[in-house]
Amino acid sequence: MQGTYVIAGGSHGIGLELVRVLAPTAAQVDVWSRTAGDLPAAASVHHHACDFSQPDGPLPELPERIHGAVYCPGSITLRSFRSLTPADFRQDLEINLLGAVRFLQACQPRLEGVDGGPASVVLFSTVAVGQGMPMHASVAAAKGAVEGLVRSLAAEWAPKVRVNAIAPALTDTPLAARLLSSPEKREALAARYPLKRVGTAADAARLARFLLSDESGWMTGQVLGLDGGMSTLRT
Ligand SMILES: NC(=O)c1ccc[n+]([C@@H]2O[C@H](COP(=O)([O-])OP(=O)(O)OC[C@H]3O[C@@H](n4cnc5c(N)ncnc54)[C@H](OP(=O)(O)O)[C@@H]3O)[C@@H](O)[C@H]2O)c1
Numbered sequence: 001m002q003g004t005y006v007i008a009g010g011s012h013g014i015g016l017e018l019v020r021v022l023a024p025t026a027a028q029v030d031v032w033s034r035t036a037g038d039l040p041a042a043a044s045v046h047h048h049a050c051d052f053s054q055p056d057g058p059l060p061e062l063p064e065r066i067h068g069a070v071y072c073p074g075s076i077t078l079r080s081f082r083s084l085t086p087a088d089f090r091q092d093l094e095i096n097l098l099g100a101v102r103f104l105q106a107c108q109p110r111l112e113g114v115d116g117g118p119a120s121v122v123l124f125s126t127v128a129v130g131q132g133m134p135m136h137a138s139v140a141a142a143k144g145a146v147e148g149l150v151r152s153l154a155a156e157w158a159p160k161v162r163v164n165a166i167a168p169a170l171t172d173t174p175l176a177a178r179l180l181s182s183p184e185k186r187e188a189l190a191a192r193y194p195l196k197r198v199g200t201a202a203d204a205a206r207l208a209r210f211l212l213s214d215e216s217g218w219m220t221g222q223v224l225g226l227d228g229g230m231s232t233l234r235t
Contacts, residue, residue, distance in 0.1 A: 009072030
């Protein structure tokens with residue numbers, strides 16, 4: 001897939017897998033994150049240091065034109081409502097919502113599709129917005145705000161830019177490492193899904209690639225569940 005992409009949070013997890021998928025054919029893939037992680041040594045891939053937990057921190061330079069922008073930084077805060085403080089809610093809003101807002105406000109003037117088509121933006125929600133789950137109050141509230149942002153921006157930016165989100169369930173990335181830290185935990189969690197496994201970074205990266213590509217050219221304002229059937233099926 002040709003074009004120029006900016007992937008916030010492309011150094012680990014789903015974002016890194018997406019960079020690996022895009023790098024061989026893209027003209028340029030700029031990755032913004034705190035560390036360079038295991039980025040592929042491809043000529044198209046460039047790392048820029050950036051920390052979205054710092055509300056006033058500087059943002060890196062952007063390419064002249066951006067065909068696709070993806071914001072991956074996020075959290076899995078699993079705590080009872082009783083134990084959550086307002087500061088915990090603010091922290092989740094900062095990384096999941098306000099970081100995405102800053103990123104997209106920076107990108108907006110440069111978003112432009114290939115050959116006159118729309119540019120594409122991809123954000124990340126969670127299965128826990130559409131389906132209530134205990135211990136998810138803080139992250140579900142923040143990701144619910146992300147879903148509102150997706151639909152509002154999709155309306156405001158049509159027809160020039162498409163805006164969609166992916167709502168994964170448990171996906172095997174560094175973010176979820178603690179939850180999947182033993183074969184027993186992994187097996188017990190996999191059993192909760194109709195498809196009997198947790199997600200992989202590749203599952204999510206392939207969907208993100210589809211949303212960036214012209215193959216999804218008539219989709220905007222959508223939040224796509226990627227959850228092994230968890231949110232919609234009872235088996
Ligand atoms: N994994 C799951 O089970 C799961 C489930 C539901 C939803 N999601 C959502 O899916 C998205 C991707 O998740 P993931 O599992 O791939 O996460 P991940 O493994 O933690 O990777 C997150 C990426 O964002 C970067 N990042 C984190 N904090 C940052 C900050 N303050 N400033 C700049 N970059 C930052 C990380 O790089 P550095 O550390 O180098 O900065 C990394 O490249 C997230 O929004 C997450 O909430 C994930």
